[in-house]
Amino acid sequence: MAEHHRAGGHPAVRAVDVSVEYDRSREKDKLVALENFTLEVRAGEFLMVVGASGCGKSTFLNVVAGLLFPAKGQVWVHGEEVRGPGKDRAVVFQDYALMPWRSVEDNVKFGLEMQRRLNGDTKDRIPHYIELVGLSGFEKSYPRELSGGMRQRVGLARALATEPSILLMDEPFAAVDALTREVMQEELARIIGETKQTVIFITHSVDEAITLGDRIAVVTSRPGRIKEILPVPIPRPRNGREIRHLSEYTDLRDRIWELLAGETRLMARAPETTES
Amino acid sequence: MSAAAGAVRAPKAPLRAPKAPRGRKRFTTKQRVVVTIINLAIFCVLWQVIPTVLDIPRIFLPKLSEIFAQYPKMIEEGVFFSNVLVSIRIYVVGMVMAIAVGVPLGLLIGGIRILDKVLLPYLWAVYATPLIVMMPLILLWVGINERARYLLIIVSAVPAIVVIVMEGIKTVEPSLLRAARSFGADRRVLFTKVVIPSTIPFIGTGVKMGMSRGLIGLFVGELFTAATGIGYVIALAGKVFNISRVYAMLLMFVAFSVVMVGLAQYVERRLSVWRSSAVL
Numbered sequence: 373m374a375e376h377h378r379a380g381g382h383p384a385v386r387a388v389d390v391s392v393e394y395d396r397s398r399e400k401d402k403l404v405a406l407e408n409f410t411l412e413v414r415a416g417e418f419l420m421v422v423g424a425s426g427c428g429k430s431t432f433l434n435v436v437a438g439l440l441f442p443a444k445g446q447v448w449v450h451g452e453e454v455r456g457p458g459k460d461r462a463v464v465f466q467d468y469a470l471m472p473w474r475s476v477e478d479n480v481k482f483g484l485e486m487q488r489r490l491n492g493d494t495k496d497r498i499p500h501y502i503e504l505v506g507l508s509g510f511e512k513s514y515p516r517e518l519s520g521g522m523r524q525r526v527g528l529a530r531a532l533a534t535e536p537s538i539l540l541m542d543e544p545f546a547a548v549d550a551l552t553r554e555v556m557q558e559e560l561a562r563i564i565g566e567t568k569q570t571v572i573f574i575t576h577s578v579d580e581a582i583t584l585g586d587r588i589a590v591v592t593s594r595p596g597r598i599k600e601i602l603p604v605p606i607p608r609p610r611n612g613r614e615i616r617h618l619s620e621y622t623d624l625r626d627r628i629w630e631l632l633a634g635e636t637r638l639m640a641r642a643p644e645t646t647e648s
Numbered sequence: 649m650s651a652a653a654g655a656v657r658a659p660k661a662p663l664r665a666p667k668a669p670r671g672r673k674r675f676t677t678k679q680r681v682v683v684t685i686i687n688l689a690i691f692c693v694l695w696q697v698i699p700t701v702l703d704i705p706r707i708f709l710p711k712l713s714e715i716f717a718q719y720p721k722m723i724e725e726g727v728f729f730s731n732v733l734v735s736i737r738i739y740v741v742g743m744v745m746a747i748a749v750g751v752p753l754g755l756l757i758g759g760i761r762i763l764d765k766v767l768l769p770y771l772w773a774v775y776a777t778p779l780i781v782m783m784p785l786i787l788l789w790v791g792i793n794e795r796a797r798y799l800l801i802i803v804s805a806v807p808a809i810v811v812i813v814m815e816g817i818k819t820v821e822p823s824l825l826r827a828a829r830s831f832g833a834d835r836r837v838l839f840t841k842v843v844i845p846s847t848i849p850f851i852g853t854g855v856k857m858g859m860s861r862g863l864i865g866l867f868v869g870e871l872f873t874a875a876t877g878i879g880y881v882i883a884l885a886g887k888v889f890n891i892s893r894v895y896a897m898l899l900m901f902v903a904f905s906v907v908m909v910g911l912a913q914y915v916e917r918r919l920s921v922w923r924s925s926a927v928l
């Protein structure tokens with residue numbers, strides 16, 4: 373597994389007063405997606421981000437990934453200011469973003485290839501990660517021959533295969549069924565437990581947030597800001613179904629729901645909910 | 649809601665039934681061949697009888713049998729194979745050069761934004777203009793010789809290839825570029841591993857369009873500058889009012905064009921298998 377350097381006690385990610393604006397093609401005004409967004413993610417932490425649809429979660433992830441530059445504020449990764457993408461981070465995209473002309477196998481290789489790190493050693497990982505996401509037997513399939521959930525898992529394997537110290541995951545299990553999701557969650561928790569990678573994980577599922585997270589960041593409705601950060605007081609390893617009856621679990625769940633409901637009600641004309 | 653959200657995010661690719669969609673019959677290959685043969689046979693019979701029945705003067709439309717009679721005659725005179733082969737050679741060599749120039753040029757201009765902005769209007773002008781207007785210039789530059797014939801093919805085909813490849817580069821999915829950049833791809837890797845592969849179906853289309861335009865270049869070149877080739881035989885036969893021979897060689901040219909463009913179409917399809925819109 374890759375070495376995950378922790379530059380002298382720096383947080384893995386530090387975002388201070390980040391504001392992001394989008395130009396809108398049809399309207400004259402700018403859309404403020406994030407405003408004074410401040411967040412610190414500790415090295416080795418599994419941080420969950422929940423918030424209403426359109427509140428700027430993906431935007432924040434893109435900023436950390438170095439794909440988007442904030443209008444105001446700064447972001448540091450391992451103490452260094454973000455100036456673009458880097459080999460220390462990998463993104464699992466909400467819209468998969470697989471290369472349609474590449475087979476599953478070649479898509480999983482893609483990240484390493486972009487980093488010019490595909491060699492005998494790294495190549496050996498490919499079957500391992502394909503198996504990990506449960507796509508053995510589909511190595512030669514093209515994305516168009518896969519279901520939405522399967523595509524999503526290819527995107528996950530592609531990011532994992534680069535073995536970054538920070539994983540940025542944008543609703544990676546949104547399109548998979550409940551059972552597969554549970555298996556994948558357990559696998560992910562196991563891998564991260566071993567590799568001690570830092571994870572920022574966006575989800576719409578409060579249950580998923582509590583099952584996987586060390587802490588849960590609740591984001592306000594647009595423009596997005598951190599409303600509250602809640603630690604998950606349940607020891608690992610956790611089993612999604614077993615912990616569901618603990619009072620810590622139900623209390624935390626109610627608390628998050630309350631926070632989200634307050635935010636969602638604010639968006640009176642866009643009543644989007646966030647949980648199954 | 650998460651189930652609904654998942655459904656909303658499902659891929660946008662249009663669904664297509666794997667086999668025989670309702671409402672439209674699909675023929676098997678065998679059936680298609682039979683239908684084509686019957687179709688052609690009816691066409692030939694009509695061509696044979698219509699000139700007689702309608703009493704059309706020979707100079708407009710000779711009977712098909714008279715036209716076909718020209719082939720053994722031309723072979724006997726030794727003008728058939730030599731000229732057809734010359735046409736094929738010049739076309740193939742000309743097209744190879746046109747593709748070798750056009751595809752990289754299209755990728756280069758399309759890939760560099762400033763070049764694209766500056767050159768696009770001129771390329772469109774060249775693309776839109778019938779190449780006949782270039783004839784006098786080309787003849788002035790290189791003289792009435794074989795080089796002029798290659799040049800005519802290249803001048804006809806290259807703008808089409810360049811313009812279509814450039815357009816193709818603009819259709820590259822931004823989310824794919826973003827994904828590649830997220831892994832730290834530099835410009836060169838981005839270009840070779842994302843831009844070019846996603847442009848390949850357009851390269852296929854550009855080459856196909858270039859090939860049909862190149863046929864015009866070939867023909868014009870043969871009519872006006874050549875002392876060999878299918879077009880030359882046609883021009884010569886026209887001068888002595890040998891209408892059957894004109895038709896015979898025109899049919900050759902049509903057959904040649906159909907084969908070439910069919911080939912290009914096949915290549916285009918093969919290059920775009922991965923696109924969900926391409927039904928194979």
Ligand SMILES: Nc1ncnc2c1ncn2[C@@H]1O[C@H](COP(=O)(O)OP(=O)(O)OP(=O)(O)O)[C@@H](O)[C@H]1O
Pocket residue numbers: 394395396403405423424425426427428429430431432466594
């Ligand atoms: N490229 C863009 N151009 C203009 N506006 C954008 C763009 N991308 C996002 N936005 C806007 O920014 C806001 C935040 O978008 P973002 O994708 O970050 O939301 P999100 O929290 O990830 O939502 P979801 O949970 O639905 O994925 C949205 O209101 C959206 O309309």
Ligand SMILES: [Mg+2]
Pocket residue numbers: 429430431466542
């Ligand atoms: Mg999002």
